[in-house]
Amino acid sequence: MATSAPHLTPIVDGSIDRDPLMVGPTTSLIEVLALMSQTLSVQQQGVSQALISPGSRDRSSSVLVVENHRLMGIFTERDLVKLVAAQHSLAGVEVGQVMSSEVVVVAVEQLTDIFVPLDLMRRHHIRHLPVVDADYHPLGLITQRKLLQTLKPGTLLRFRPVADVMTPDVVQGPPTMTLLQVARLMRDRLVSCVVITAPVTQGINREPSAARTVGRTPVGIITERDLVQVKALEFDFEQIQAQVVMSTPLFLVRPEEMLLKAQTLMRERRLRRLVVADGDGQLRGILTQSSLLRVLTPGKLYNTVSQLEQRLVRLEAEKKALTVNQNAELEHQLEDQSHCLEQHLSYSNFLEQLSHQVWAATDLITLFKWAMADLNRLLRANRMLTYQFATANTGLVIAEAIQGPWTKLIGRFVEDPCFDEEVGDFYRQGHCRAIQDIYDIHLSDCHRSLLELLEVKAYIVVPLVVPVNPMAPPDGQMLWGLLMAQQCDSARAWDALELSLLRQVAILLAIAVQKLALMYKRPPQPIDANHPLVTATSLPAIALACSLE
Known part of the structure; x- marks a missing residue:
């Protein structure tokens, strides 16, 4: 057998079986069938080794x-x-006669x-498709299976x-037809x-005559190769029914499944065709190696490549857009993290x-004024204030810091009719809003x-809770006042860091109240309505957004 021609491309060269099964024209047809089907050994048939290539070790079509x-x-x-369909006797027949x-051949130069x-x-x-040289010497054989193996048309x-x-x-x-009929x-x-x-019938619970056929379900398949094997065994084609020799169970594929999956199954199972059935198991078609090769015609390849190029362009555009979005998102995240770190x-x-x-x-007043001013700068809220209780639902704004043209509440004695015992207990337990x-x-x-009268659109309320008597802690806790951040120009989504900051500030300010109470040796007291901070003008029933409604 000649070696690979140097000018052949790797794909073309790989598609040629360099050791096809070859025999002389005087070889008996029975011997040829034995070689093709592998049902009998070479020695049993007495076939001359000079007429057989090494490729005969594999079953050949x-x-x-x-x-x-x-x-x-x-x-x-x-x-x-x-020959079988014509009921031609194979006895004494030489392969050269049939x-x-x-x-149809292809010259290697082509x-x-x-x-x-x-x-x-x-x-x-x-x-x-035999491959021959200029002297008609066989150089190999191209088959559909070899083409699919070499091309690997997965894409x-x-x-x-x-x-x-x-x-x-x-x-x-039907299963009862004879092999001759097949x-x-x-x-x-x-x-x-x-x-x-x-x-496939409907009405299976009725009398057989009442059942109606609505489709066919595949139960087996008989191929040319099956007939070769059966004939090599010299069985009677007129007597054997299809159901005796058919291949079953079948490997099925569905119409909606991709060709790549079907081709992989054919390669792994060494099949040349697959039966196609729907989800109900009814026959819908057949897929062969010829079907797969139709995808590889120049026109089909051009259309497929065009579709792939369009898909590639679309994927590249999506990738670019995704990259831009990811970069923007990363930049945004970095900005957020940087801001969060700076804030922290x-x-x-x-x-x-x-x-x-x-x-x-x-x-206390000096400390609270300083704290409100710095908190107002950090949080950029429109109003920061500290409210000290005088009674259960009245009190005084003792410290305030404002950004913008908003109403000043400093020194206002405030009454909140919505602030009842339930609300007081809520804040006394340390809860915030x-x-x-x-x-x-x-x-x-x-x-x-x-x-709305206070121009408040969003707010945070954090309680200032101190011991009733710092010198006797078991006496219980009292709600001394409230620390508030208010947004007046718009709604505001308060973040967790801002709320955490105000909680910690409230704790430190409550410590300051206890410290000064110990310093002056008197328990913390509600503020007096006659405190010098109280202005001559009071606002009627001002609610400082403390209600739980």
Whole structure:
């Protein structure tokens, strides 16, 4: 056998079987069938080793007939089907008498690309294409299986469903038909297999005559190769029914499944065809190696490549957009993290300064004014204030810091009729409230009107809770006052760091109240209505957004 021609491309060269099964024209047909089906050993048949290539070790669907090193013809499984269908006796028949002598071949010089053999096999409806040199010496054989193995058309098959290329008009027959009938059906319909089917009926609980056939379900398949094997065993084709030799159970694929999955199954199971059935198991078509190769025609390849290019452009655009979005998102996240770190650092510095101020303080009003001013700067709230209780629902704004043209509440003695015992207990237990928008929560009309009077649209309330008597801690806790952040120009989504800061500030300010009470040796007291901070003008029934509504 000649070696690979140096000018062949790797794909073309890999598509050629360099060791096809070859015999002489005088070899008996029985011997040829034995070689093709592997049912009998070479020694048992007495076949001359000089006429057999090493490729005969594998089951073959064809043999090349060679004399004096020149190709004389080819004998395929389809040729055997024709003989069986005609009830031709094989006894004493030589392969040269029944071979196809008009062979479609390809000269090695013509194999400029893979489309040459693909086009020849498609135009002549053949599955075997001998490769010859200028002297008609056989150099190898190109088959559909070899083409699919070499091309590995995974990309082209990945996006195509089975329904695109399957043959919906399936040649089929019942399990009781004879092998002779199967062979004649193959010959007359020019197909390589017959699918054996059983009827699908409705009305199975009624009398058999009342049942109605609504479809066919595949139960087996008989191929040309099966007939070769059966004939090699010299069985009687007129007596054996299809159900005796059919291949079952079947490997099925669905019409909507991708061709790549089907081709992988065919390769792994060494199958040349797959039956196509729907989800109910009814026959819908058949997929063959010829079907798969139709995808590889130049026109189909061009369309598939165009689709892939369009998909690639779309994916590149999506990738670019995703990259831009991811970069923007990362930048946004970095900005957020940077802002969060800066915020955390500034809050930590403030708390450290407040701690020093608390231990150095000798006057609460001065300490609270300083704290409100710095908190107002850090939180950028429209109003920061400290409210000290005088009674259960009245009190005084003792410290305030404002950004913007908002009403000043400093020194106002305030009465809040909504602040009842339940609300007091809520804050006394250390609970806080953070409201993003007063119009997005349930409030009474009266309460919302009071908030609007104070120009409040969002707020945080944190309690200032101290021991009733710092010198006797078991006496219990008292709600000394409230620390408030208010947004007046718009709603505001308060973040967790802001709420945490105000909680820690409230704790330090409560410590300051206890410290000064111990310093002056008197328990913390509610503020007096006659305190010098109280102005001559008081606002009627001002609610400082303390209600739990």
